[in-house]
Amino acid sequence: MRKTNNVIKIKDFKVDKGLPFDQEYNFAYLDENTKKMIRRAIIKALCIPGYQVPFASREMPMPYGWGTGGVQVTASCLTKRDTLKIIDQGADDTTNAVSIRNFFKKTSNIKTTEITEKATLIQTRHRIPETPLKKKQIFVYQVPIPEPLAFLEPKVSETIKMHSLSEYGAMHVKLYEDISKNGHIETAYAYPVKTNDRYIMDPSPIPKFDNPKMNNSPAIQLFGAGREQRIYAIPPYTKVKSLDFEDYPFDPFKAEHACDICGSKNTYLDEIIVDDAGNKSFICSDTDFCNKRKNK
Amino acid sequence: MIIPLLKVTNLSKSYDNIVGCKNISMSLYPGEVLGIVGESGSGKTTLINCLSGNLEPDRGKIIFSINNKETDFLNISESEKRKFIRTDLAFVHQNPRDGLRLNVSAGGNIGEKLMSVGYRHYGNIRSLATKWMNKVEIDKSRIDDLPITFSGGMLQRLQIAKNLITSPNVIFMDEPTGGLDVSVQARVLDLIRSLVNELNLTVIIVSHDLAVIRLLADKMIVMKNGTVIESGLSDQVLEDPQQEYTQLLVSSVLHV
Numbered sequence: 097m098r099k100t101n102n103v104i105k106i107k108d109f110k111v112d113k114g115l116p117f118d119q120e121y122n123f124a125y126l127d128e129n130t131k132k133m134i135r136r137a138i139i140k141a142l143c144i145p146g147y148q149v150p151f152a153s154r155e156m157p158m159p160y161g162w163g164t165g166g167v168q169v170t171a172s173c174l175t176k177r178d179t180l181k182i183i184d185q186g187a188d189d190t191t192n193a194v195s196i197r198n199f200f201k202k203t204s205n206i207k208t209t210e211i212t213e214k215a216t217l218i219q220t221r222h223r224i225p226e227t228p229l230k231k232k233q234i235f236v237y238q239v240p241i242p243e244p245l246a247f248l249e250p251k252v253s254e255t256i257k258m259h260s261l262s263e264y265g266a267m268h269v270k271l272y273e274d275i276s277k278n279g280h281i282e283t284a285y286a287y288p289v290k291t292n293d294r295y296i297m298d299p300s301p302i303p304k305f306d307n308p309k310m311n312n313s314p315a316i317q318l319f320g321a322g323r324e325q326r327i328y329a330i331p332p333y334t335k336v337k338s339l340d341f342e343d344y345p346f347d348p349f350k351a352e353h354a355c356d357i358c359g360s361k362n363t364y365l366d367e368i369i370v371d372d373a374g375n376k377s378f379i380c381s382d383t384d385f386c387n388k389r390k391n392k
Numbered sequence: 393m394i395i396p397l398l399k400v401t402n403l404s405k406s407y408d409n410i411v412g413c414k415n416i417s418m419s420l421y422p423g424e425v426l427g428i429v430g431e432s433g434s435g436k437t438t439l440i441n442c443l444s445g446n447l448e449p450d451r452g453k454i455i456f457s458i459n460n461k462e463t464d465f466l467n468i469s470e471s472e473k474r475k476f477i478r479t480d481l482a483f484v485h486q487n488p489r490d491g492l493r494l495n496v497s498a499g500g501n502i503g504e505k506l507m508s509v510g511y512r513h514y515g516n517i518r519s520l521a522t523k524w525m526n527k528v529e530i531d532k533s534r535i536d537d538l539p540i541t542f543s544g545g546m547l548q549r550l551q552i553a554k555n556l557i558t559s560p561n562v563i564f565m566d567e568p569t570g571g572l573d574v575s576v577q578a579r580v581l582d583l584i585r586s587l588v589n590e591l592n593l594t595v596i597i598v599s600h601d602l603a604v605i606r607l608l609a610d611k612m613i614v615m616k617n618g619t620v621i622e623s624g625l626s627d628q629v630l631e632d633p634q635q636e637y638t639q640l641l642v643s644s645v646l647h648v
């Protein structure tokens with residue numbers, strides 16, 4: 097008890113505990129009381145799959161929109177034995193991923209990896225890796241807008257009521273409008289799901305291609321929204337169903353191409369323009385998966 | 393013996409110390425149309441809002457009896473109440489903009505009520521929406537248009553379709569033609585009348601226009617200062633009003 101209540105000060109490291117001189121922060125930046133508060137929110141979220149638990153989001157040394165919610169969840173789950181992977185749009189080497197990885201290296205000195213299987217904790221923005229997640233992995237999503245009903249109902253008091261009473265009929269209005277306008281459900285990102293047959297949830301702006309990966313996953317999936325101060329979760333082996341109509345079933349769209357680098361036919365591809373003539377190339381958005389496959 | 397579909401006993405609602413409505417008792421039988429009249433501020437909207445669940449009364453009892461099932465409207469949980477409102481009641485607002493989503497197509501607006509009671513087949517929702525557009529005399533080619541492109545009369549007919557599509561057991565209407573141009577009032581009124589007859593609807597309609605009540609209502613109540621001062625069959629009340637206030641209303645000396 098004494099240990100968890102004791103907020104370790106910078107001074108303590110240097111003088112009393114005799115820890116390395118360059119360790120200027122508490123492990124993983126957040127103080128232990130904050131982590132405890134966030135862990136409580138996470139545990140509650142795991143008990144009620146898909147339910148948005150409010151938490152007191154802290155100022156982080158990075159702007160909102162840079163994954164402050166995800167970073168706080170990661171910081172609260174991280175232990176010294178963890179191996180961390182950070183991805184942004186599937187890649188480990190984009191600015192956002194690199195800066196978050198550096199942040200945790202600096203504040204916790206833990207191991208990092210780009211290899212999905214080797215990671216014990218993965219924080220992501222906009223993708224789920226192609227390599228299936230496994231038992232004992234924690235998968236943290238950065239979430240900009242946690243409320244799937246926000247576009248229908250701006251009042252938070254009312255959306256809370258709609259969730260608690262399962263008043264979800266209007267969610268289908270959006271899908272109805274899509275089909276009427278486009279002949280199919282046009283929503284391609286942040287495609288809403290129903291979790292554990294109960295709460296409708298925004299899976300963050302992942303492509304709908306990734307939606308099926310959330311279903312019945314052996315990993316723990318945690319969602320953190322910093323600005324909106326919400327945490328929600330999918331415990332392992334939980335049913336996650338994408339909303340649809342009986343006669344327009346959910347379709348995790350896949351471009352009719354194979355990856356131009358590794359040849360994979362069943363991965364999510366980024367479309368890139370390769371020359372001035374406008375020629376296109378399709379490559380895996382998951383760089384780790386693509387590299388591994390190419391090198392095989 | 394026929395059981396009333398709706399039985400109201402001693403219903404009261406005030407706003408701080410302003411009386412909204414006071415000690416209202418009445419009953420409504422299946423297939424009846426009840427008209428509520430009275431000057432502005434007499435409590436008509438307060439009453440209809442209490443009956444339809446938009447407003448929580450201070451005292452009284454509201455019992456709905458539908459398919460041999462009694463619902464003690466003021467003593468059920470909020471989730472039961474909202475479900476009951478969703479499936480058994482409908483509310484047509486004076487201003488159709490209050491009852492429609494303006495950023496959603498006509499078909500989506502009509503279909504929302506179906507989706508909210510569990511319809512999950514796009515084709516079925518669409519064909520029912522088409523059928524109802526037809527019923528309220530909106531060309532079915534407008535099904536994917538946004539309500540903002542509709543005239544006032546069309547908007548009101550759209551709102552009516554949206555409300556009737558799930559066959560609610562009681563339909564509340566608060567001045568349904570009150571906000572419309574005089575030139576289109578007659579058409580909407582005519583539509584309501586033919587739907588009431590065709591579908592044998594049970595309706596509570598508020599209007600300050602006695603012509604509307606004369607045309608639609610089987611029976612009526614007259615309100616003044618929050619209380620009912622006279623009630624009976626519409627023909628009787630309109631032909632032979634007992635209260636001086638009602639006599640003034642009928643002879644149109646009182647401009648309401």
Ligand SMILES: Nc1ncnc2c1ncn2[C@@H]1O[C@H](COP(=O)(O)OP(=O)(O)O)[C@@H](O)[C@H]1O
Nearest residue numbers: 407410411412431432433434435436437438439
């Ligand atoms: N929200 C409110 N707050 C305070 N007083 C109200 C409110 N709504 C209605 N009232 C008052 O209650 C009385 C009845 O109003 P209302 O039910 O709107 O009558 P009507 O619909 O017949 O015009 C009026 O005196 C009105 O001023």
Ligand SMILES: [Mg+2]
Nearest residue numbers: 436437438566
């Ligand atoms: Mg009124």
Ligand SMILES: [Zn+2]
Nearest residue numbers: 355358380386
């Ligand atoms: Zn590839």
